[in-house]
Amino acid sequence: xxxxxxQSVAISTILSLLxxxxxxxxxxxxxxxxxxxxxxxRLADASQGEYTFTLTNYTSVNMLEFYASPQTAxxxxxxxxxxxxxxxxxxxxxxxxxxxxxxxxxxxxxxxDGDKLEKYGINMCELENxxxxxx
Numbered sequence: 001x002x003x004x005x006x007q008s009v010a011i012s013t014i015l016s017l018l019x020x021x022x023x024x025x026x027x028x029x030x031x032x033x034x035x036x037x038x039x040x041x042r043l044a045d046a047s048q049g050e051y052t053f054t055l056t057n058y059t060s061v062n063m064l065e066f067y068a069s070p071q072t073a074x075x076x077x078x079x080x081x082x083x084x085x086x087x088x089x090x091x092x093x094x095x096x097x098x099x100x101x102x103x104x105x106x107x108x109x110x111x112x113d114g115d116k117l118e119k120y121g122i123n124m125c126e127l128e129n130x131x132x133x134x135x
Contacts, residue, residue: 050096050097050098050099052094053127053129054093056130056131057087058090059088060134061088062086062111063081063110064081064112065081065109066081066095066107066108067108068080068105068107072102080095085112105122105124
C-alpha cells in the first residue's frame with residue numbers, strides 16, 4: 001500500500017528522502033529524470049531562506065544599479081549593487097536574495113549610458129545564472 005505525502009510535510013524531510021534517490025533520477029538537464037531542470041542545490045537554497053545566482057554583464061557598458069523585486073511588489077526595492085558596479089564585457093557577481101516571497105521576480109538593470117532594462121517573471125526557484133547582452 002502506498003502512502004501519499006500531505007502538503008504539510010516539511011521540505012527538510014522531503015530533501016532527506018530525495019538524498020536516497022538514485023543518481024539517474026536526479027538529472028538536471030531539463031529532459032530526463034525527476035527534476036526537469038531543478039537541481040537539489042536550488043531546492044536546498046530555497047529551503048534555507050535564500051536564492052543565489054550569478055549576475056553577468058556581457059554588454060559593452062558598465063552596470064551601475066541592479067534591482068530585483070518580487071512580482072507582488074508595487075515598486076522597485078533597493079539597489080542590490082549599492083556602491084559597486086558590474087564592469088562591461090563579462091564581469092559578474094553573486095547575488096543573494098531572501099527567499100519566502102514567491103519564486104517570480106522582476107529585474108531592473110541600470111547602465112552607465114543611461115539605458116535601463118526591465119525583465120519580468122524571472123523564476124528565482126530555477127535561476128542559477130542571469131546574463132545581460134548587447135542587442
